[in-house]
Amino acid sequence: MGRWEPNARGRLAQAALELYGELGYEQTTVAEIAKRAGLTERTFFRHYADKREVLFDGSSALQELFVTAVAEAPRSVAPIGAIAAGLEAVSTVFEGRREHARQRQAVIVANAELQERELIKLASMSTALADALRRRGVTGPAASLTAEAGVAVFKVGFELWLTAPEEREMSQLMRESLDELKAVTTRG
Amino acid sequence: MGRWEPNARGRLAQAALELYGELGYEQTTVAEIAKRAGLTERTFFRHYADKREVLFDGSSALQELFVTAVAEAPRSVAPIGAIAAGLEAVSTVFEGRREHARQRQAVIVANAELQERELIKLASMSTALADALRRRGVTGPAASLTAEAGVAVFKVGFELWLTAPEEREMSQLMRESLDELKAVTTRG
Numbered sequence: 001m002g003r004w005e006p007n008a009r010g011r012l013a014q015a016a017l018e019l020y021g022e023l024g025y026e027q028t029t030v031a032e033i034a035k036r037a038g039l040t041e042r043t044f045f046r047h048y049a050d051k052r053e054v055l056f057d058g059s060s061a062l063q064e065l066f067v068t069a070v071a072e073a074p075r076s077v078a079p080i081g082a083i084a085a086g087l088e089a090v091s092t093v094f095e096g097r098r099e100h101a102r103q104r105q106a107v108i109v110a111n112a113e114l115q116e117r118e119l120i121k122l123a124s125m126s127t128a129l130a131d132a133l134r135r136r137g138v139t140g141p142a143a144s145l146t147a148e149a150g151v152a153v154f155k156v157g158f159e160l161w162l163t164a165p166e167e168r169e170m171s172q173l174m175r176e177s178l179d180e181l182k183a184v185t186t187r188g
Numbered sequence: 189m190g191r192w193e194p195n196a197r198g199r200l201a202q203a204a205l206e207l208y209g210e211l212g213y214e215q216t217t218v219a220e221i222a223k224r225a226g227l228t229e230r231t232f233f234r235h236y237a238d239k240r241e242v243l244f245d246g247s248s249a250l251q252e253l254f255v256t257a258v259a260e261a262p263r264s265v266a267p268i269g270a271i272a273a274g275l276e277a278v279s280t281v282f283e284g285r286r287e288h289a290r291q292r293q294a295v296i297v298a299n300a301e302l303q304e305r306e307l308i309k310l311a312s313m314s315t316a317l318a319d320a321l322r323r324r325g326v327t328g329p330a331a332s333l334t335a336e337a338g339v340a341v342f343k344v345g346f347e348l349w350l351t352a353p354e355e356r357e358m359s360q361l362m363r364e365s366l367d368e369l370k371a372v373t374t375r376g
Binding site (some may be wrong): 010078079080115116119120141142144145146149152153154155158159175176177180181182183184185186187 | 227266267268281304307308311329330332333334336337340341343344347348364365368369370371372373375
């Protein structure tokens, strides 16, 4: 096998997800992942630090996309509107990836350590969003609250997208969830 | 020393917090905690499973208090009003405990593992609140979104309470944070 394997990264990720689903995350070894992908362990470690990174590989890019969209929303847009723009941006990443996202979710739900990791990623996203809002001039607790609201909508919208009986557009579900959050906070 | 030490539990918690602050959480041993409290290690283990439990001892009771208040709010109260009742209930626990809470927070912020534990407790609180809202008849994503909103307000209100230059009533800060969340989600 040559050094430059076509789409090695994607093949390794797919092989890893399959094996985590079949054998369980803890039972799967890097050697097995590489074998399933038709690649070497050395190639695996050129792409991923360890078997956990395969699952959280996209988290930083996702956060950056969210934060950049919030930062770049027009100045005239209210904080929650900037968050809506961010939700719109992250939704594009998942288009056509529902099966992959569902496989990943099943692995994470089955393992406490991975769930903790996911919570940390979401907390980090909330902190980064609050910082981005502060750079837009949002002051005091409003920045944290708007960021937390954004992460809440992301979590719930994502879950709706994952579990819908038929695939729906994620951006639409994010908009519906944000509208629902507005409704529940003001109702009563 | 006799078997029934007056307020052994509280003395151990106070000694532990002091030592975590002075030596660092990781460096502190149960033997040192017991010694500082003027008690034996055996007494420590009668009250706490390990040195981490001293810090998270109150989390389950806090969650139960929150959930019970949500469950017992009058039927006529809207979901977010039930959450407001829950925030009111948990606030009473912290009265006169700000110094203790600040010491605890400083220990947690300094340690990644403890921060993760705190995130897990908050996620568990959100799940429990959503379940309580569903039992009140709240359906679909509204239950999760209202619960997430409640946890967001709790986090932000708690932080405001901890960091205010002069001690303020927590319940008042929780009400202000909830009002602010309502404002940020509807503005724009």
